[in-house]
Amino acid sequence: MNEPGSEEASGYPAFDFGSRTVKLNSGYDMPILGLGMFSLTDSQAENSTYWALKAGFRLIDTARIYGNEDAVGRGLRRAIEEGIVTRDEVFITTKMWTSDFGNGDAAIDASLERLGVDYIDLMILHHSQPRNDVDAYLAMERAVEAGKLRSIGLSNYYDPEDFDRLVSAVSIKPALLQNETHPYHQSGLMKEHIAQYGTVLESWFPLGGRGNTQTLFSDPVISGIAGAHGVSSAQVIIRWHLQAGNICIPSSSNEQHIKEDYDVWSFELTEEEMAQMTALEKDRRFADY
Numbered sequence: 501m502n503e504p505g506s507e508e509a510s511g512y513p514a515f516d517f518g519s520r521t522v523k524l525n526s527g528y529d530m531p532i533l534g535l536g537m538f539s540l541t542d543s544q545a546e547n548s549t550y551w552a553l554k555a556g557f558r559l560i561d562t563a564r565i566y567g568n569e570d571a572v573g574r575g576l577r578r579a580i581e582e583g584i585v586t587r588d589e590v591f592i593t594t595k596m597w598t599s600d601f602g603n604g605d606a607a608i609d610a611s612l613e614r615l616g617v618d619y620i621d622l623m624i625l626h627h628s629q630p631r632n633d634v635d636a637y638l639a640m641e642r643a644v645e646a647g648k649l650r651s652i653g654l655s656n657y658y659d660p661e662d663f664d665r666l667v668s669a670v671s672i673k674p675a676l677l678q679n680e681t682h683p684y685h686q687s688g689l690m691k692e693h694i695a696q697y698g699t700v701l702e703s704w705f706p707l708g709g710r711g712n713t714q715t716l717f718s719d720p721v722i723s724g725i726a727g728a729h730g731v732s733s734a735q736v737i738i739r740w741h742l743q744a745g746n747i748c749i750p751s752s753s754n755e756q757h758i759k760e761d762y763d764v765w766s767f768e769l770t771e772e773e774m775a776q777m778t779a780l781e782k783d784r785r786f787a788d789y
């Protein structure tokens with residue numbers, strides 16, 4: 501990824517569909533479409549990472565609490581050894597779990613060790629925890645200074661005041677906010693709020709999450725748009741996230757699905773289709789945390 505520039509961004513970051521990246525407020529370029537690792541076993545995470553890189557993905561999203569950082573590291577090394585990618589072409593995100601917030605410096609070193617990399621592209625705090633999330637964020641700032649982390653951000657902050665509480669206590673503006681976001685929960689309020697910091701939104705449960713995908717796939721608006729373009733409902737939803745300006749990280753343990761999820765560059769939703777998708781907002785979350 502590119503070296504950071506010196507300018508401080510403000511305003512919601514624009515997506516570049518040519519390079520398939522967005523410039524974060526940290527100055528680094530981040531791929532706008534990645535593969536997520538939640539609930540994948542070790543062997544699934546290793547294979548999915550490898551298949552993803554082979555299919556063209558350049559962003560992998562894992563977390564300490566998923567227990568598969570080592571496996572992601574193995575999948576990455578397999579792809580590097582086969583000449584599919586170089587380390588600097590791949591953007592790795594991991595997350596600091598709440599029980600590590602009191603011990604952030606050690607948690608960062610442990611993630612680096614498990615992933616087997618000498619820097620992490622993006623680390624985010626996994627969940628708001630007012631008791632000590634500022635301490636954890638300050639540890640990530642020290643790691644940026646030390647060259648261990650490139651960009652830092654947040655996950656699961658659903659209240660603008662809570663987001664501002666953290667931002668006002670730290671120096672580096674969060675590069676990214678990762679929240680549950682899909683057509684039934686579009687995160688409009690938070691997205692508008694974080695734009696003032698140049699923070700970009702990333703969607704988790706982009707397809708509704710395991711066990712819920714059929715609810716979205718069979719929605720008549722989504723399946724109708726899919727039919728019109730000759731693509732799958734999953735592809736329509738992914739394309740909607742990207743056109744709406746949400747970094748999208750679907751998860752899959754199936755190589756065919758992984759290929760399909762990356763094959764979203766040759767069609768475009770029309771303005772009318774985007775408006776139909778926007779109208780699906782139901783303020784409905786699938787997760788209860």
Ligand SMILES: NC(=O)c1ccc[n+]([C@@H]2O[C@H](COP(=O)([O-])OP(=O)(O)OC[C@H]3O[C@@H](n4cnc5c(N)ncnc54)[C@H](OP(=O)(O)O)[C@@H]3O)[C@@H](O)[C@H]2O)c1
Pocket residue numbers: 535536537538539561562626655656678703704705706707708709710711713732734735749750751752753754756757758760761
């Ligand atoms: N920050 C947080 O608290 C948080 C919470 C949850 C998730 N996340 C992140 O967000 C990522 C995505 O969320 P998620 O995995 O929970 O949910 P998701 O991506 O919305 O849904 C995953 C489901 O979609 C299916 N799928 C994927 N592509 C498909 C396709 N082309 N056709 C049919 N089915 C398809 C998968 O099945 P197959 O395996 O059979 O393809 C799986 O059942 C996670 O992996 C994780 O990295 C973060």
